[in-house]
Amino acid sequence: MNSGAETRDVEELAEDALARRVYHLNTLYELNQEISTLRNVRDVLWTSLLNIIGVFGLRRGLIAIYREGDTRPHEFVFRGLRKNTATRWFRDLEPHLESPSSRAICVVQDAGDSPLAALLKGYQFRIWLPLEVDENMWGGIALGEKLAEMSFTADDLELLSTIAMSIQNVLSNVSLIEALNQSVLKETRIRNVFQHYAPESVVSEVLDPSNEQLLLGESQAVRRMFEEMITRLEEQHRLKQDLDLAHRVQEYLLPDAPPQIPGIQIAARSIPARGVCGDFYDFISLSPYEVGLSLADIAGKGMAAAMIATMLQSATRMCVGSYYPIPAILSILNRFMFRHTETIRYATMFYGQVNARESILTYSNAGHPPAILCRNDEIQLLEAGGSFVGIFEECTYDQETIELQPQDALVIYSDGVTDAGTTPESVGPEDEFGRERLEATVLAHAALPAGDMLDAISEEVIRHASGSKQFDDITLIVMKVE
Amino acid sequence: MQRECKISVHEDREFVTIDVQGDLTAIAEEAMGAAYQKACDYSPEKVLLKFDGRSRINSAGIALVINLVIESQERGCKVFITGVSRHFRKIFELVGLTKYTSIVGSEEEVTAS
Numbered sequence: 001m002n003s004g005a006e007t008r009d010v011e012e013l014a015e016d017a018l019a020r021r022v023y024h025l026n027t028l029y030e031l032n033q034e035i036s037t038l039r040n041v042r043d044v045l046w047t048s049l050l051n052i053i054g055v056f057g058l059r060r061g062l063i064a065i066y067r068e069g070d071t072r073p074h075e076f077v078f079r080g081l082r083k084n085t086a087t088r089w090f091r092d093l094e095p096h097l098e099s100p101s102s103r104a105i106c107v108v109q110d111a112g113d114s115p116l117a118a119l120l121k122g123y124q125f126r127i128w129l130p131l132e133v134d135e136n137m138w139g140g141i142a143l144g145e146k147l148a149e150m151s152f153t154a155d156d157l158e159l160l161s162t163i164a165m166s167i168q169n170v171l172s173n174v175s176l177i178e179a180l181n182q183s184v185l186k187e188t189r190i191r192n193v194f195q196h197y198a199p200e201s202v203v204s205e206v207l208d209p210s211n212e213q214l215l216l217g218e219s220q221a222v223r224r225m226f227e228e229m230i231t232r233l234e235e236q237h238r239l240k241q242d243l244d245l246a247h248r249v250q251e252y253l254l255p256d257a258p259p260q261i262p263g264i265q266i267a268a269r270s271i272p273a274r275g276v277c278g279d280f281y282d283f284i285s286l287s288p289y290e291v292g293l294s295l296a297d298i299a300g301k302g303m304a305a306a307m308i309a310t311m312l313q314s315a316t317r318m319c320v321g322s323y324y325p326i327p328a329i330l331s332i333l334n335r336f337m338f339r340h341t342e343t344i345r346y347a348t349m350f351y352g353q354v355n356a357r358e359s360i361l362t363y364s365n366a367g368h369p370p371a372i373l374c375r376n377d378e379i380q381l382l383e384a385g386g387s388f389v390g391i392f393e394e395c396t397y398d399q400e401t402i403e404l405q406p407q408d409a410l411v412i413y414s415d416g417v418t419d420a421g422t423t424p425e426s427v428g429p430e431d432e433f434g435r436e437r438l439e440a441t442v443l444a445h446a447a448l449p450a451g452d453m454l455d456a457i458s459e460e461v462i463r464h465a466s467g468s469k470q471f472d473d474i475t476l477i478v479m480k481v482e
Numbered sequence: 483m484q485r486e487c488k489i490s491v492h493e494d495r496e497f498v499t500i501d502v503q504g505d506l507t508a509i510a511e512e513a514m515g516a517a518y519q520k521a522c523d524y525s526p527e528k529v530l531l532k533f534d535g536r537s538r539i540n541s542a543g544i545a546l547v548i549n550l551v552i553e554s555q556e557r558g559c560k561v562f563i564t565g566v567s568r569h570f571r572k573i574f575e576l577v578g579l580t581k582y583t584s585i586v587g588s589e590e591e592v593t594a595s
Binding site: 015016019020023026027030031034046047049050051052053054055056057058059079080146147148149150339340 | 508511540541542543544545546548549551552568569572573575576577578579581582
């Protein structure tokens, strides 16, 4: 049994880890949004550098972009070092630019005696991360030590790589826009020079005065159209990048396949209402015969809900890993959500742990639709627990332990399942799939293996909702005892 | 919605206060730089960075604070911070800022330190 002080220490460590993860995810999201609105390379580099320095708490940093084949940077920004130090750095880096090592990540602490590592070390840099923009442009990020005097972790490097990916995408877009702008400017300049220097007789011949007005007018109209088109394309590109980023983070966190637990079958599915999902499900392996099952639904929809879902999922994994009792896990997650998200953000959540060796399921339900346990053609609703996660700073939760029997089927679902078929304008429950229909569907297919049962329930829900637009995420976990 | 950032500088007998109203992000870089220069004109031994209690500080904003702290360290000037929420106090701690600054509850604590 942990002492109170030890428990508090562990809880503080867990909170630090969670707060760090949230800070990282927020930075990733905000940086992506912010640099997507910028139109020149220097602004993108500068904003990115500030965010990178802030997210890791660094003493110094530098980002440079090179045109392929050049040894002098096309554009660069730095912070935390003097200008003459930056100039020396670029000069000393020149001999390394042709080496393949400059196109690979270099972490000084792990790089041994490589020449690039030695150079980085001499300038008090700890990391070199290359940026591959397009076939004509590349670059690199050099980062100094942390104020916290800690090494860069695997999580830091992962975040840094994702940030680099965002910067590369934006720079590639910005350089294209810069090139297009240059070509329009060039066309205007040629025309001005021609009108200024060509003999009047030639100008009159090529452009008679009535035509000239017309041509100038056309040229301006084309330019306006071009600018509008660029603005629209940029907006679309930003939205797509937003979705791509959230997708990447969610795909990274979603479990690839259910864990293999002897005597237990598990299957799960999530169908997002819009590109990204405000629901999440997860399996957390606790031992060869124990697994944690979580399913949560974040209030709200779209990108913000998806980011909170990602954060909560990540937080859940960390808490479960510390082997707290389930009510304590939900209390920590609740406190964490309350402190680190806006007040309007909360989640409903079901978390349970299955122990196949002892044939038990222990769970707690934080304001989530009750999971359905189907046994011998009878339904039992799993409702023990407490309030939503994130509404009040302090919440306590109950847990319930159920002895599992062969052929028991457990269905955990988000309200997108029972609400399927309705629309935001629906006034009554007559259109929705509803819990009664869900219970009947579970009973009808309870004899099937977990994967087939999941398919059957999903098909029923989709068939019921056909014709109406899906406006909420649909997420299901099915567990079957063999 | 981001709140506009307004930064002002006040001199006290004991220290100089840089008063930050609103959210601190990359947009505030110039204003923060100018405010710090103005604060340095008083050659203070202590600088208090005072947030309004509701300020959101993103990672670019943290970079601005880091810059201020490093420059102050080089000048031998102590930096104190007040008016940050529990969440940002935790972030300051995580990025190592609390090794070089003191987060205080009131201006009196700056005078007393």
